Amino acid sequence: MNRVDEVRKEQGISSEEIAKLLGITIESYKDWINREGKDREEKVAIRLGVPKSYLNGNTNYLSAGERQYRKEIKEAAQKKFGNFKTNYSYGDYDDSASPRVSAMAQLCTAANLIRVAESIEELSDKVGELNDTIYSYGKEKLLRKM
Known part of the structure; x- marks a missing residue:
């Protein structure tokens, strides 16, 4: 498709x-x-x-669903991390907190990966725009020579 x-x-x-x-x-x-x-x-x-x-296939576009999913992951990670910071000090938790710590770490990792992907997508879009500009400039220059 x-x-x-x-x-x-x-x-x-x-x-x-x-x-x-x-x-x-x-x-x-x-x-x-x-x-x-x-x-x-x-x-x-x-x-x-x-x-x-x-x-034309030159830049990225995210569906509304994908943008919403990314937003929810980042918000959930921020909320979980904020809750964890208020309830525990570093190293001050017992084994019962381990599943929560693990889940929070995984959520934060997912949020950070989303941020990395967004940075790469943004750079890719800028490279595409530059390529379009270079192409247009070359095309205009070629037409002037004719």
Whole structure:
């Protein structure tokens, strides 16, 4: 499945609605959607609420569910860690606290991994934007030479 269909289905938008937005038939839409490497129309990106570069495969996009899941993990880790800090001092817990300590550590690890993934995604998006800029600059320079 390509990214247009992925986001369209997630948001409950029909392919007919996208075809109508583009001013083409559903058959033309199906043909258009299956062409690899072709630029996606900006109005489709706007309608779907995602960057055009995402539809072209150049940047990352997280579904609303994924963004919510990440947010909940980070909030839960922060809350658990805050509760733990107020109830225990370092090394001042017995064996009955070990499962809670282990669960808290795993939750904090997951939250930190999410932060790392978000940093990598942000850098990847910036690299994609730079590549687009470099490509555009090279294309303009080439056109001026003609």
